Amino acid sequence: MAIYHFSVKTVARSAGRSATAAIAYRAGEKIYCEREGKEHDYSRKTGVEHKEIYLPEGAPKHLKNREKLWNEVEQRETRKNSTVAREFEIAFPSELNQEQRLAMLEELCCNIVDRHQVAVDACIHAPHTESGSDGRNYHAHILMSTRKLTPEGFTDKTRELDQRHSGEVEHWREHFADICNMHLDMAGSTARVDHRSYKDQENGLEATLHEGPKVTQLRRQGIETEISRSNDEIKQRNQAQLQYGKNMDMLIAENEIKLRKLKTEQQIQIKHSAKTPPIDEKAVFEEKQRETLVQLLKGEISAKDANLDLDFMQHHLEKVEHTLSKQQKHKNEFNQQLAQEIVKSGLKQSHDKLQSLVDQHNELGQNKPLLFGKKAWEAQRDALYQEHKQLKSQHEQQKKNGVKELLKNDKFREHAWKQYQKQHPVKAEQYQNLHRSYRVIKKHVDEIKAEQQMKLRQEQQLKAQQHAPKMKSRGMSR
Missing domain, CATH: 1.20.5 (Single alpha-helices involved in coiled-coils or other helix-helix interfaces)
Known part of the structure; x- marks a missing residue:
């Protein structure tokens, strides 16, 4: 079984912390904090494998800049004891490679943004094997704003993640386990993770104690502590329990083989007998x-x-969503490549035109008139210069933002879809069919849920009426 780790932490001013300092360390960057008036410099930190910012749709573009994003987060909070950021710390299964880790991180972060509409800044840290860290310890720090991010900026607090009764933290623990298992399955690994505690799993294993940075540092130096010693003993007992479990699994597997053999023999007997087999x-x-x-x-x-049946429909909805997500990713990659090719072609044309203007300008400079026609010559040279300047600006703008602007353009998307249908007709048809199926199933699931909720409300109202105290009628006094 792969190792599962998912912890939830907060960055609070009451503990003397700031979002700018937290992200500077996690991203290994130099960040200036406007509120504190000081610079947090962790640019010499090593081991940051990947870092990326995820924002809700329509969020201000300037917040893609890490320093601007977290300074704005800090400025939005006015209380001296505010919680300025929230962090999910996750561990990647050691069975996954770098590409699979990135895909897994992107899926989780996009889901967080979609569900809570917050800004997310994620950093993957590689293990420091040279200082004694476990070489499998690839993990990520997912720092998120505590306020929702809209096109107008940061607004309301996301209180649902602070409330235990909301079940949000448990939702993300379970959801992350599902993501891990899906990517392990896609990677061809049989390993699986479980978000439940050992106690809830009833597997006989013991939970280790949290070691913390000080105990971890002493462990790397070869110095034992009471906690590290206790954890090593627990790990040994767990290993013995797992080995016992493996032996039991082998016995069960052998029994299952025998049972399947007996069932096969029974089916052969039933097939050749007049009796009808039982209906499942x-x-x-x-x-x-x-x-x-x-x-x-x-x-x-x-x-x-x-x-x-609602459970049946929800199961199929999840399967369609998963397949549709992969199809959408393939289509997006196609659009990206097509946009890059179009921009590259346009840049080649503008580059050739710029070179032509430079050649004309140089040739004109060599043929400067001495007396007559000097004004016309100057005007022509100035016109060439202005044309070059304007075209150069367009060329640089296209080079910088051409692909992004194309991907947002409706006409390009229509063109890209037609090209996709030509080059990938089977996948395009599958995508359309899946999209239609998804809409139908989603609509039906929503209708079933709405109907169940209405029935529940009616039942609650009926119960309330039945338990309501009855008014006693008063007779006329004599």
């Missing part, structure tokens, strides 16, 4: 649900007549 009701139900779903997607029946 669950399999029949699922098959019927699948057939009904196909009819719904083809438009042969209405959502009301389908009467599909």
Whole structure:
């Protein structure tokens, strides 16, 4: 089993901390804090494998600058004990390579941005093996704003992550485990992680104690402490328990092989006998649900007549979302490559034109008139210079932002989609079909949920009416 680690921390002024200092250390950069009036310099820090900022759609573009982003976060908080940032610290399964780690980080960060509409700044740290760190200890610090980020700037606090009853932290712990397992599966690894505690898993393993930076530093120096000694003993006991579990798994596997053999023999006997084998009701139900779903997607029946099971629909919705996400990524990569080719071609043309203008300007300089036509010559030379200056500015702008602007352009997206259909007809058709299926299933899931919520409210109202105290009628006094 791969190692699972997901912790939630806060950066609070009450603890003497700042968001600018926190991100400077995690990104290994030099950040000037406007609120504190001092510079946090961690530019000599090594081991930062990757760093990237993720913002909600429509967020101010200047916040893609790390220093500007976290200074604005600090300035938005006015209280002296404010919590200025929140951090998810995650560990990557050692079975994944760098490319797979980046894909996993991007998926998690984009999901955080979509769910909470906050700014996210993520940094992957590689292990310092030269100082005694475990060579598998690739981890990431995901720092996020505590306020929502809109096109107008930072607004409301995201209180749901501070409230235990909201279940948000548990949601992200479980979601991160799902992401780990999905990427392990895509990488062809059989290893899996579990976000639950050893106690909840009921696997007989013991949890280790948190060592902290001081104990970790002493451990690297070869100095034992009570905590490190206790943790080593726990790890040895856990290893023994896992080995015992493996032996038990082997026995179970052997029994399962024998059981499958017996079932095969039984099926052969049933096949050659007059008796009808027992019906698997669950399999029949699922098959019927699948057939009904196909009819719904083809438009042969209405959502009301389908009467599909919510769990079944949600399971299929998740499968479609996952596949659609991969198809969307392939389409986005195609668009990116096409935009780069178009911009490259345009830059080549403008470069040739610039060189032509330079040649004309030089040739004109060699043929300067001595007396007559001097004014016309100066005007022509100035016109060439101005044309070169304007074209040079356009060339630099296109070089810097050409691809981004193209990707935002509706006409380019239409053109890119037509090209995608020509070059990848099968994938384009799959994408369209998946998109249609997703809309139908999503709509149906929402309708089922809304109907269930309405029934629940009606039941609650009915119960409330039944338990309401009845008013006693008063008779007339004599």
